[in-house]
């Protein structure tokens with residue numbers, strides 16, 4: 001009896017639950033409410049966890065995805081732009097070919113990515129064939145409602161994938177029908193728009209806000225709820241959300257730190273770059289009330305999450321390719337270089353706009369590696385590609401991440417008039433990779449005058465300048481006038497304003513000028 005008395009309340013409670021369950025069944029399944037899960041990443045350049053913080057790693061994200069899918073089959077994995085560049089692996093060669101983001105697409109395919117919006121870094125590679133190859137290899141859907149492929153004859157068309165000999169256009173938006181266990185079914189619409197800073201002759205942009213309005217008007221006729229995938233600065237994401245309050249969720253990128261805003265009833269969110277965190281959004285849609293609510297959870301991607309084996313195998317393959325290629329170029333990837341006293345901002349928004357500490361650090365290293373005591377150093381900011389804030393301990397791999405293209409540095413003698421023209425053009429190139437970082441150069445605002453090594457620039461004088469070999473190709477933005485090569489006998493030069501060119505001997509492994517990264521590593525270790 002005693003036992004029965006103790007159990008009685010539980011038995012009664014059990015009956016109550018059974019009654020509720022059958023009542024629900026009797027009401028006929030479809031409860032008019034459906035939940036959709038979004039797993040959001042943005043700005044992912046690394047497939048492995050960060051060596052310094054052990055956070056990130058796409059095999060871990062794949063595990064999170066699997067767990068979310070097991071809980072809710074209506075789970076979609078999205079990446080809000082910037083992934084095929086920049087990265088160390090992307091700059092290396094495999095089987096004689098530059099990798100250029102192939103490793104990212106292969107890893108994201110394994111992970112099970114559903115949708116991406118193009119980011120500005122998808123337009124990093126000069127040759128369209130690199131982007132086209134990545135499109136062709138991908139199993140996920142790319143969107144860019146305000147960007148078009150511009151053909152040589154000036155005609156425009158959407159970007160596309162080559163599939164079985166056919167062109168498959170990247171859509172401006174997608175509509176999918178989702179259905180849950182009790183039979184509730186809705187149409188989900190999604191569109192993608194992006195920033196217009198990824199400039200190449202073969203891409204053309206229209207105004208993102210006009211494209212957004214058009215996509216929404218198109219989608220609202222065929223979907224119950226519309227969400228946005230964007231690669232825009234946060235101010236524009238906020239504008240987009242205010243413009244379309246009916247869109248309950250804007251999954252953004254481009255900014256590298258996690259953030260979340262409520263604009264009216266809508267959510268605007270970005271995770272941390274390199275999948276150090278991911279956002280998990282649950283969109284609950286009430287079909288009868290026509291009401292969407294979003295709850296968002298920022299998840300750390302750290303060692304508490306085990307790797308998903310299929311993705312981990314792809315990551316391991318590419319890591320091996322990376323380490324082999326780096327060690328053959330003389331780098332020991334994980335060897336410590338320096339403990340940074342303060343974070344080093346290498347974001348393109350800084351590096352390509354103003355004189356930055358990272359620019360000073362590298363030009364100081366160039367001056368230190370020089371043999372002729374130069375009057376000044378010049379560096380095209382586009383050679384700094386990490387587009388991130390570095391902090392803590394830097395290993396050799398971080399220097400390679402910072403300057404993935406490497407290349408030699410050369411000492412030249414340059415006429416003052418050409419030096420002035422170069423500096424002026426560098427300033428006009430603000431915002432692109434042809435903006436120059438400099439060492440031992442100043443500008444006197446009051447006198448509107450360049451200062452070289454603390455003296456006014458004299459246009460008739462010859463200056464000793466150290467610069468990357470790349471600038472002497474004449475291929476930097478608006479700097480064709482720097483094209484110069486030594487004369488046939490190895491002396492003199494074919495450019496009258498650069499009469500002396502002193503290149504390092506590539507066979508001399510002790511000459512740090514042969515690789516700007518080795519020069520920087522050596523300078524920082526001292």
Ligand SMILES: [Zn+2]
Pocket residue numbers: 082119120121231253254255
């Ligand atoms: Zn971006």
